[in-house]
Amino acid sequence: MLVKDLATLEDIKNEVLEKGRFKKADKRVRVTVHMGTCGIASGAKDVLDTFKGLLKDSGNKDVKIDTTGCMGICSKEPLVTVEVVGQEPIIYEYVDIDKATEIFDTHIEGGKIVSKYAFARGRECEIEERLKGNGKVKSQEVLDDSIKGIEEIPYFSLQKRIVMRNRGVIDPFKIDDYIARDGYRAAYKALSEMDQGDIIETVSESGLRGRGGAGFPTGLKWRFASKAESDQKYIICNADEGDPGAYMDRSVLESDPHSVIEGMIIAGKAIGATRGYIYCRAEYPLAVEILNRAISQARRYGLLGEDIFGTGFDFDIAVYEGAGAFVCGEETALIKSIEGGRGNPRLKVPYPAEKGLFKEPTIIDNVETLANVAPIILNGSEWFAGIGTKKSKGTKVFSITGDIENVGCIEVPIGTPVRTVIEEMAICPEDGKKIKAVQLGGPSGGCLPLEYLDTPLDYEPLQELGTIMGSGGMIAIAEDKSAVDIARFFVKFCSDESCGKCLPCREGTRQMVNILDKICSGNGTKEDIDILEDLAHVVKKTALCGLGKTASNPVLSTLKYFRDEYEQIVE
Amino acid sequence: MIISLRDISYEGLKDKLTKDDKIVLWSCNTCIKFCGIGGYDNMVLLENMLTADGYDVIGKELVSIACMYSLTEQHRDNPDKSELFEEATTIICLACEDGYEIAEAVFKDKKVIKVVKTLGVGNFTMDRGPVLTAPFESTGLEQSDEGYSYPEIAEKLGLYPTFFSREEARDDSSENLVNININGSDYKVKENLTIMEACMEIGIEIPHLCSAPDLTPDANCRLCLVKVKGEKELVPACAVSVEDGMEIITEDDELNHNRRILLELELASHEHNCLTCHKGNPVIAGSCELQNLVRRFGIKESRFEQNNEELPIDTTSPVLLYDPNKCILCGRCVRACREIACQDNLGFVNRGSETVVAAGANKDFAESPCVTCLACVFACPTGAITEKVAHYTGEDWQEELIFQS
Numbered sequence: 001m002l003v004k005d006l007a008t009l010e011d012i013k014n015e016v017l018e019k020g021r022f023k024k025a026d027k028r029v030r031v032t033v034h035m036g037t038c039g040i041a042s043g044a045k046d047v048l049d050t051f052k053g054l055l056k057d058s059g060n061k062d063v064k065i066d067t068t069g070c071m072g073i074c075s076k077e078p079l080v081t082v083e084v085v086g087q088e089p090i091i092y093e094y095v096d097i098d099k100a101t102e103i104f105d106t107h108i109e110g111g112k113i114v115s116k117y118a119f120a121r122g123r124e125c126e127i128e129e130r131l132k133g134n135g136k137v138k139s140q141e142v143l144d145d146s147i148k149g150i151e152e153i154p155y156f157s158l159q160k161r162i163v164m165r166n167r168g169v170i171d172p173f174k175i176d177d178y179i180a181r182d183g184y185r186a187a188y189k190a191l192s193e194m195d196q197g198d199i200i201e202t203v204s205e206s207g208l209r210g211r212g213g214a215g216f217p218t219g220l221k222w223r224f225a226s227k228a229e230s231d232q233k234y235i236i237c238n239a240d241e242g243d244p245g246a247y248m249d250r251s252v253l254e255s256d257p258h259s260v261i262e263g264m265i266i267a268g269k270a271i272g273a274t275r276g277y278i279y280c281r282a283e284y285p286l287a288v289e290i291l292n293r294a295i296s297q298a299r300r301y302g303l304l305g306e307d308i309f310g311t312g313f314d315f316d317i318a319v320y321e322g323a324g325a326f327v328c329g330e331e332t333a334l335i336k337s338i339e340g341g342r343g344n345p346r347l348k349v350p351y352p353a354e355k356g357l358f359k360e361p362t363i364i365d366n367v368e369t370l371a372n373v374a375p376i377i378l379n380g381s382e383w384f385a386g387i388g389t390k391k392s393k394g395t396k397v398f399s400i401t402g403d404i405e406n407v408g409c410i411e412v413p414i415g416t417p418v419r420t421v422i423e424e425m426a427i428c429p430e431d432g433k434k435i436k437a438v439q440l441g442g443p444s445g446g447c448l449p450l451e452y453l454d455t456p457l458d459y460e461p462l463q464e465l466g467t468i469m470g471s472g473g474m475i476a477i478a479e480d481k482s483a484v485d486i487a488r489f490f491v492k493f494c495s496d497e498s499c500g501k502c503l504p505c506r507e508g509t510r511q512m513v514n515i516l517d518k519i520c521s522g523n524g525t526k527e528d529i530d531i532l533e534d535l536a537h538v539v540k541k542t543a544l545c546g547l548g549k550t551a552s553n554p555v556l557s558t559l560k561y562f563r564d565e566y567e568q569i570v571e
Numbered sequence: 572m573i574i575s576l577r578d579i580s581y582e583g584l585k586d587k588l589t590k591d592d593k594i595v596l597w598s599c600n601t602c603i604k605f606c607g608i609g610g611y612d613n614m615v616l617l618e619n620m621l622t623a624d625g626y627d628v629i630g631k632e633l634v635s636i637a638c639m640y641s642l643t644e645q646h647r648d649n650p651d652k653s654e655l656f657e658e659a660t661t662i663i664c665l666a667c668e669d670g671y672e673i674a675e676a677v678f679k680d681k682k683v684i685k686v687v688k689t690l691g692v693g694n695f696t697m698d699r700g701p702v703l704t705a706p707f708e709s710t711g712l713e714q715s716d717e718g719y720s721y722p723e724i725a726e727k728l729g730l731y732p733t734f735f736s737r738e739e740a741r742d743d744s745s746e747n748l749v750n751i752n753i754n755g756s757d758y759k760v761k762e763n764l765t766i767m768e769a770c771m772e773i774g775i776e777i778p779h780l781c782s783a784p785d786l787t788p789d790a791n792c793r794l795c796l797v798k799v800k801g802e803k804e805l806v807p808a809c810a811v812s813v814e815d816g817m818e819i820i821t822e823d824d825e826l827n828h829n830r831r832i833l834l835e836l837e838l839a840s841h842e843h844n845c846l847t848c849h850k851g852n853p854v855i856a857g858s859c860e861l862q863n864l865v866r867r868f869g870i871k872e873s874r875f876e877q878n879n880e881e882l883p884i885d886t887t888s889p890v891l892l893y894d895p896n897k898c899i900l901c902g903r904c905v906r907a908c909r910e911i912a913c914q915d916n917l918g919f920v921n922r923g924s925e926t927v928v929a930a931g932a933n934k935d936f937a938e939s940p941c942v943t944c945l946a947c948v949f950a951c952p953t954g955a956i957t958e959k960v961a962h963y964t965g966e967d968w969q970e971e972l973i974f975q976s
Contacts, residue, residue: 325922342919347790347810500900500919500926502791507836510924511875531874538832541805542793 002302004310006188009179016180028062029108032081034168036070036254037286038247038408043096044078050100051080063108069255069290071168073155075407076119081168082107088140090147093119113144122150125169127157154424155406160387160395163371164411167255172290175297178258184303186374190266191311194377196226199270203373205381207393212238212329212366213441213470214546215392215459221363224353225271228361233273235264236357236364238334239280239287242326243442244493246473248397249367251409253280253287256371257294261317263370265308266377268315271363276317279334282324291319326497330545331364333499344501345545366471368397389415392458396469400426402476403433412457419453422476429478436479437561441470443490443497444550446557447477466557468550483562484569487554488516494551505548508539512555524570533559572602573638574693574703575667576724577731579686581739584663585624587684592661594621594628597674599637599666600785600911601945606701607721608687609637609665611785613734617663620740630655633785635912635946637670642942643677645913688730693718749815754822766808766819767795777821778830778864780952781901782809786910789902794830794864797821805829831868837861839875840924841882841896843953848897849962850954860952861899882927887937891948891956895927898955904928904947912946928955 003009033039033048051065071079076093082103083089090113092103099117106114121144122130122137129137130151136142151157161167170177178184190199204219225233237260241249253260264276280288295317298304306314320338327333328343335357337343356362372394376384385393392414399409404426412421418438422428428435437447446467448455455461459469477486495509515532518524536552536559543549559566588594596614604610611633618628632655634646647656661682664671668689675683691706702718710728712719725732748759753775760769765788767777781792790807799806800818808821820826837843843861850859885893900919905928908917916939920929931939948958 327922344919347788347807349811495923498923500922500924501789501902502793503833503837503900504793506900506924506926507840507875510878511836511839514876535832535875538829542796542829542833544791544793 001300003184004302006185009184009188012176012179013182016176026062027064028085030064030066030083031108032066032068032083032168034069034071034077034079034081035067036074036077036251037284038070038074039077039079040286042077046097047078047080047095047100050097051104054101054104058104058109060109066171067173068168068170069172070251070409071124072159072164072251072410073406073408075405079119081123084108084111086139086141088121088137088142089123090121090144091119091150092117113147115144115147118144118147120150120153120156121145121147123169124150124156124161124167125165127151131157155408155410155426158416158420158425159411160413161411162375162384162387162395163252163259163368163397164256164409165375166259167251170256172255172257173293175258175294175301178256182378183258183374184262186377187262187265187303188309190269190377191309191313194269196270196272199266199377200226202381203270203376206376206384207381207388207391208369208372208376208384209392209459210366211368211372211396211471213444213468215469218365218369221353221365222267222270224351225273225361225363228354230360232275232358232360233271234357234360234362235267235271235273235276236334236338236362237264237276237278237367237370238329238331238364239278239284239367240322240329240334241284241367241471242281242329242497243444243471243473244490245399245401245439245475246442246471247399248409248472250284250287251399252367252371252397253284254290257287257290258298259371259374260291260367261294261298261304263365263373264317265303265315266373267363267365267370269313271361273361273363274314274316276315277338277357278317278319279322279328279338280319281328282321288319288321295319325499326493327499327545327547330547332545334364335362342499344499345547347544368472387413389456389458391460396457396472398457398472398474400474400476402439402474403429403435403478403481404476405429415456415458417454417456418448421457421474422453426476428476433478433480435476436481437477437483439467439475439477439486439490439554440473441468441550441553442473443493444468444546444553445470445473446553447483447486447561449561466553466560468553482520482569483558483565484516484520487558488513488520490554491516491551494547498547498551502542502544502548504539504542505544505551508535508543509548509551511535512539512552516555519566519569522569526567526570529559529563529566529570572605572693572695572701573667573669573689574691574701574724575603575606575608575687575689576721576728577608577686577734578688580731581620581735584684584686584735585626587682588621588626588661590625590627592627592682593659594626594661594663595655595659596628596631597637597662597664597666598631598633599635599670600633600949601636603637603665603667603670603687604949605695606687607734614665615784616737617665617735619743620735620737623741623743629658633911634666634670635907635944636942637664637666638673639942639944640673640677642913642944643673647677649913688728690724690728749813749817751813751816752818754820760813762815763812765810765812766797766799766806766817769813770808770819770821775821777808778867779809780860780864780899781903783903783950783952786903786906786950789906792833792899792901794833796829797826798823827868830864831870834861834865834868834870835873835875837899838865838870838873839877841878841880841898843897848954849892849894849957859954862953878924885930885935887935888941888943888959889937890943890945890959891936892959892962893928893930893936893956894954896955897953898928899953900926900928901952902928903950903952904956907946907950911950912942912944914940914942914944914946916941917947 080092135149208218209215333343333345352362397411439447498505536555598614599609671685693703704718706712721732747762779795788810790810795808796805798820882895905917
């Protein structure tokens with residue numbers, strides 16, 4: 001079936017709703033196992049098999065088992081949502097085979113909630129409704145109010161979901177689920193009602209900035225590419241997420257691949273590109289599988305391919321798997337890699353928007369940036385510009401890890417103070433250890449010490465303090481961790497991942513590791529600290545690409561805020 | 572080496588051209604370069620002269636060894652150059668007669684112009700430059716161990732001992748000049764030059780290792796970084812063109828400090844031991860550029876931890892020796908192999924500080940499809956790739972006579 005108009009989209013949406021995915025017409029219970037990579041790693045596959053086995057044995061026909069991507073709070077995995085008709089959904093945490101059996105017997109068959117395993121009541125996508133209704137959603141009976149409503153958990157209530165709008169709700173393997181949540185309507189609007197200028201104007205006015213780390217205005221980038229003259233232009237989605245402790249993009253791709261595909265279609269129309277690539281790292285096999293499935297489903301509906309929505313616009317996407325080099329997340333290296341060359345960065349000029357992939361105008365946008373596009377087109381630039389700070393609009397997804405309770409992906413309005421995220425959402429562990437710093441932006445970033453925790457999460461304020469917003473990795477560091485060790489870890493990472501092209505990065509990072517090794521082993525001297533600082537500055541000033549230029553940030557920021565720790569070790 | 576002398580005057584060359592000709596200059600980078608005729612600089616010089624006199628030079632191609640048929644074909648069939656060679660109607664061949672004949676065979680549909688007479692086989696001497704020792708019979712000259720120098724041959728046979736001279740062509744007043752300021756002084760320079768080229772014309776030398784005039788810039792050694800007013804970051808002089816009103820600082824304490832640290836990093840990266848180095852005769856392949864810079868910056872030793880790992884030396888090639896321990900990974904050989912030799916036989920393997928240059932499919936030279944054209948030898952700024960016949964064994968006679976393949 002080809003989807004050529006809005007009515008067909010509407011039909012699919014209604015059919016999904018009708019079929020009982022949401023209304024549960026012919027089913028009584030819906031069990032959802034959250035199967036992101038995080039869930040699978042902690043045993044969700046066993047849980048899913050258990051439920052399937054039990055269901056088969058029981059012979060019940062009124063129970064439906066679904067899967068979705070990550071729900072966002074990875075430290076509680078495996079998570080399972082059980083939804084009985086007319087009742088509030090219950091989310092169970094840390095489910096294993098035994099618990100699954102108990103839940104099946106007691107809740108699914110017996111109708112009684114197993115409160116001791118319950119994490120929360122309700123569904124994430126209904127939080128706003130629940131807040132309005134004082135913790136209740138119409139036509140959903142509350143059975144056990146001793147369990148926290150999901151809106152009562154700051155981890156969820158403080159989030160603002162734009163990019164993650166469909167997580168935990170839709171099955172990433174089913175395009176109909178996405179369409180049922182108003183998917184591809186923005187693409188329809190952009191293709192049939194807007195021209196190139198309108199789209200670029202809308203994206204520009206929304207104030208969307210690139211989410212890959214640098215924060216370049218997306219609309220401006222698109223404008224450059226749309227002005228470049230060429231028969232062939234390209235859109236690349238940069239899904240080569242490689243920072244240690246960052247997994248936002250994976251989470252988006254695994255739970256909502258079509259949001260990225262739709263963003264690419266709109267971007268393609270905006271700049272006049274007919275071909276898109278998703279450069280996804282091979283270490284994300286699930287994301288690659290989901291993407292490929294999603295692309296073939298979109299093709300079957302005619303949402304990719306020739307004459308999309310009957311507008312005469314052609315666009316298709318291919319997934320390109322990276323070969324494992326961190327540096328290929330850098331635009332020019334990524335282009336080289338798709339071209340089949342060695343993934344080495346080159347000078348940024350000429351910009352990819354003028355001469356990129358195969359020497360044709362190319363725009364490269366991050367997964368998160370592209371996932372923002374459809375909501376902006378659908379809801380308008382004003383709506384988006386109403387979120388965030390004066391200079392930076394919208395939300396930002398962070399993956400929070402480290403010495404905290406709640407590990408996972410959170411999406412907060414730009415400008416949210418770091419403290420809110422760390423203390424209210426992530427929550428410091430209760431064993432008494434305090435957080436002394438937060439590392440932002442992975443190996444390219446820097447750490448933010450305790451006294452600056454009130455800094456808003458925004459591009460410029462963070463940069464002023466020697467760290468960066470980065471792609472969204474946020475690592476909380478407890479007071480018993482050594483800042484020198486952390487610097488060494490990140491510099492070692494950059495040294496291992498350096499492509500070897502430019503001298504300062506190739507040799508400079510190696511020597512920084514040597515000096516840090518020497519200091520950490522207790523053989524360092526005060527002069528070593530000085531040489532390290534000197535070298536770090538030179539590498540920052542002279543390296544060729546973003547990787548090298550930022551490789552010394554962890555050293556410089558720990559030297560700035562925790563110099564005493566360095567000095568203590570060498571004394 | 573094959574000895575050739577110019578047998579045509581500039582006027583004579585012009586007589587063979589028309590203003591409608593779409594000219595490509597075709598210059599060999601081996602023997603004829605040492606005869607003072609081919610190579611990159613002479614090609615650029617001739618381009619400037621012809622352009623000033625109103626001829627349409629649409630491109631120039633440096634060829635590592637023009638007397639090799641397959642290599643010449645590869646240059647012609649290079650997809651990046653297909654448009655150029657399709658458009659061209661005339662090829663001026665700065666190669667020996669052998670190279671000329673091959674060019675004539677490869678570019679059948681074009682006018683190919685020869686500028687030399689090839690006279691025999693010779694050597695390169697330190698004091699007298701190239702000498703002809705084994706002349707062809709047709710020259711009427713006797714064999715001579717000492718060899719005939721260029722002025723001698725030119726006089727005896729009525730040829731030209733040197734290349735065309737810039738004065739023979741018109742001054743190009745139509746050239747567009749831009750105003751730039753370098754280190755506080757104002758200059759007028761030709762537009763489209765890189766900062767480094769502009770500085771070189773003025774006589775300011777910016778330290779560099781990875782850039783060479785005949786190769787596309789790669790900006791990986793980061794020594795040529797300069798300050799340009801208005802730019803947030805340092806700018807690689809080898810890759811960025813001058814613009815009108817540009818204010819450039821090529822040297823100050825900060826820049827020189829960066830350079831010193833970078834050179835120290837380079838020294839610590841491998842055992843750069845000049846005693847074991849085969850860079851050898853500076854006349855043939857230039858002196859060691861790393862050594863020059865280390866001396867220029869007065870570096871005695873590196874403050875960084877010395878890497879003592881020894882990589883195996885590749886002696887398998889019949890003509891060259893590759894010592895990765897002397898390699899600074901500037902990539903000039905890699906680019907030369909691609910751009911001048913049209914081969915793409917050299918490349919980088921591994922990454923980070925493990926990176927090395929390797930031939931073929933990461934094999935040794937003998938197992939790779941190396942055409943032994945020496946493009947990489949002439950490109951190497953250090954003693955990493957050296958020509959075997961140019962190696963000193965320390966005997967006195969070698970100082971005078973350098974055999975060149």
